[in-house]
Amino acid sequence: MASEEKIVLYPVGYVKSKYVNKGNRDIISQIVIKNELIETLQGIEDFSHIFVLFYFDRISPEKKSKLKLHPKGRADLPLVGTLGSRSMLHPNPIGLTLVEIIKVEENILTVKGLDAYDDTPVLDIKPYDPEGDAAVNVRVPDWWNKI
């Protein structure tokens, strides 16, 4: 790949969580934003929901190069491209999860529903836009409704 294509990012903070169970969307965790970025949080408590963009930092290079998969590893579901799934095995392993803000104290956001492990680097936070982020007339594949 051409070196000029390289995109270098640094975490804005890290997750603090006891998250282990992939199904647990009620989990409460913290996002600890770096001290030097504390001002970037001003006013964020006025939003009820945010998207958290994070980096799956524990994926082997071999898994990262996967192009297709069976959703949830289930052989009874069709083989689909990684970009056509919400698996973490995307070419760039970025997680995107909508969470509820429980509270904001100094540089610590307490959130509900973040499916990221302890110490996961956080790349970005986007306040939820009730118009732009809500799709209407949504269509999903058949296999989606089986998981």
Added chain:
Amino acid sequence: MASEEKIVLYPVGYVKSKYVNKGNRDIISQIVIKNELIETLQGIEDFSHIFVLFYFDRISPEKKSKLKLHPKGRADLPLVGTLGSRSMLHPNPIGLTLVEIIKVEENILTVKGLDAYDDTPVLDIKPYDPEGDAAVNVRVPDWWNKI
């Protein structure tokens, strides 16, 4: 910043667009996925909507280091932290936009509503999850309703 914190990503593809107008959410553009990643698209046409994660590659380092801003540059709106806005001036300038898939041909996704300029690097694509990506009881700041 510690060098071990560095996260290196490569685009999965690039935007082809005539987009110039920040307000135009009806614009049709293309996402051209790299040839070597074509298999990652398998089955994506069964989704009506995707989130596009892209990299704002035309932002000066000075702008990237901004911590607070007036939304839309409007002095009549409060000064808020960059992470508490959907401005492109986040510490990591990543764009997140929900778009509708119009068609998929080979490695080219034609989409509606992508507010990214021509040649913008695309970092990731996430099929829209009508459950996980939809927030209920959403609260936004007062200034949000003025823009």
